[in-house]
Amino acid sequence: MKASFAQLRRLLYVTACATALSGSVFAQDPAAADLLIAQQAVERADRADADQYAPDMMAMARQQLEQAQRAAGDRSQRKQAPVLAQRAAADADLARAQSEESVAQAQLAQRRAEVEQLQRQLATGEGR
Numbered sequence: 059m060k061a062s063f064a065q066l067r068r069l070l071y072v073t074a075c076a077t078a079l080s081g082s083v084f085a086q087d088p089a090a091a092d093l094l095i096a097q098q099a100v101e102r103a104d105r106a107d108a109d110q111y112a113p114d115m116m117a118m119a120r121q122q123l124e125q126a127q128r129a130a131g132d133r134s135q136r137k138q139a140p141v142l143a144q145r146a147a148a149d150a151d152l153a154r155a156q157s158e159e160s161v162a163q164a165q166l167a168q169r170r171a172e173v174e175q176l177q178r179q180l181a182t183g184e185g186r
Contacts, residue, residue: 089130092143096123099150108153111160115153122146 100119108116126142129135178184 089139096143096146099147103150103154108157111157112153119149
């Protein structure tokens, strides 16, 4: 069933309203946006196996995210929450990048080994 233009307009209207409402929540609490960004960065790093390839950086990112969350809940430390969240996001992004680099380096080493093996087979005449 094809969507009519009226249905698309309603969908766009609902999406715009939801975006406006979520924007007003972040405007009231600027740390909330930074905390969400940091949490998403930690989750991306986790999906990239950063615990395996960059465990120290990942642990630091998690620790800073926890500190940011605690600071956001404490009225006396609320101003520090955005900075802590931004640090957590940066560390998580670095951990993800290091993990992706390690995976790429391992894949490159594997491909080089395969090429060397094929070159040896060609040189010795194996497989004929």
